[in-house]
Amino acid sequence: MKILSIGECMAEMSPQGDVGTFQLGFAGDTFNTAWYLRQFDPSADVSFLTGLGTDTISEQLRNVITQAGISDDYVLEIPDRTIGLYLISLENGERSFSYWRGQSAARCLASDPAMLERAINDHDLIYFSGITLAILDPKGRAALLSAVRDGRAAGKTIAFDPNLRPRLWESTDTMLDVTMAGAAVSDIVLPSFEDEATWFNDADPQATAQRYLSAGGRTIVVKNGADSIYFVSPDGDGTVRVPPISNIVDTTAAGDSFNAVILSGLGGGVPLTDSIAAACQLSGAVVQARGALVPIAPSEGTP
Numbered sequence: 243m244k245i246l247s248i249g250e251c252m253a254e255m256s257p258q259g260d261v262g263t264f265q266l267g268f269a270g271d272t273f274n275t276a277w278y279l280r281q282f283d284p285s286a287d288v289s290f291l292t293g294l295g296t297d298t299i300s301e302q303l304r305n306v307i308t309q310a311g312i313s314d315d316y317v318l319e320i321p322d323r324t325i326g327l328y329l330i331s332l333e334n335g336e337r338s339f340s341y342w343r344g345q346s347a348a349r350c351l352a353s354d355p356a357m358l359e360r361a362i363n364d365h366d367l368i369y370f371s372g373i374t375l376a377i378l379d380p381k382g383r384a385a386l387l388s389a390v391r392d393g394r395a396a397g398k399t400i401a402f403d404p405n406l407r408p409r410l411w412e413s414t415d416t417m418l419d420v421t422m423a424g425a426a427v428s429d430i431v432l433p434s435f436e437d438e439a440t441w442f443n444d445a446d447p448q449a450t451a452q453r454y455l456s457a458g459g460r461t462i463v464v465k466n467g468a469d470s471i472y473f474v475s476p477d478g479d480g481t482v483r484v485p486p487i488s489n490i491v492d493t494t495a496a497g498d499s500f501n502a503v504i505l506s507g508l509g510g511g512v513p514l515t516d517s518i519a520a521a522c523q524l525s526g527a528v529v530q531a532r533g534a535l536v537p538i539a540p541s542e543g544t545p
């Protein structure tokens with residue numbers, strides 16, 4: 243199964259032990275998932291579609307992409323732009339983000355519809371997120387949604403994480419509308435209940451799943467922090483308990499790493515409950531280290 247992940251990767255400043263000390267890395271939700279896909283399954287065939295500049299930091303990021311074994315065949319070069327930057331702030335292990343990404347090259351990732359179409363045609367599973375949609379202008383959003391819709395009609399499997407980030411959107415209403423439009427072109431939706439409850443007023447994870455099913459999704463897995471995960475698929479619904487973690491230092495990329503294991507399982511025909519259990523194991527390891535991309539020993543990531 244060839245997987246295409248579409249979105250933005252930024253320079254990441256991740257706080258280290260001493261106040262004022264940061265580690266420079268690279269991260270962004272859909273890239274994190276691509277990276278964890280390769281960590282979890284080193285034979286995974288993964289491409290990342292984004293926009294990069296041609297400056298030194300863009301070149302460094304391109305090297306990170308290719309050194310992770312992720313194809314950069316669908317990276318668009320935007321010579322007069324560079325990559326975005328974000329900084330992680332931590333409070334008791336829970337993260338929040340500050341961004342400098344208003345003019346990032348990734349904002350142009352949907353500016354070549356023919357390239358989008360080629361990329362989608364060349365893969366079996368297409369993954370994108372609410373952040374991917376948020377960084378695009380209305381024309382880019384329409385181009386991406388239309389390319390993904392066509393891909394689905396042609397038999398591609400589409401996976402979407404709403405990843406609600408209100409600060410990236412021009413208004414809450416636009417965020418809610420475009421998020422539902424993203425779900426409407428997707429087979430698999432991977433939301434996080436806390437965000438969904440805040441912005442869509444869902445009473446419980448079942449309500450979140452029902453809303454995305456009604457939009458057109460077929461399999462919905464509702465992440466819920468340390469609480470049980472609710473899923474619904476064509477084979478039925480259920481909950482999976484999340485093993486307790488005592489040493490949470492940074493929750494950045496917990497959901498992204500979780501998604502990677504779910505996507506990986508789709509190719510191998512792994513039962514969804516087994517994939518969810520393995521996804522919890524990987525995200526449980528990720529939150530015990532700082533930064534988005536945490537190298538994981540194979541035994542921590544395999545079911």
Ligand SMILES: O=C(O)C(=O)C[C@H](O)[C@H](O)CO
Binds near residue numbers: 269328339496497
């Ligand atoms: O918030 C974003 O846009 C990011 O991609 C930063 C983080 O890596 C990501 O949110 C973690 O899920």
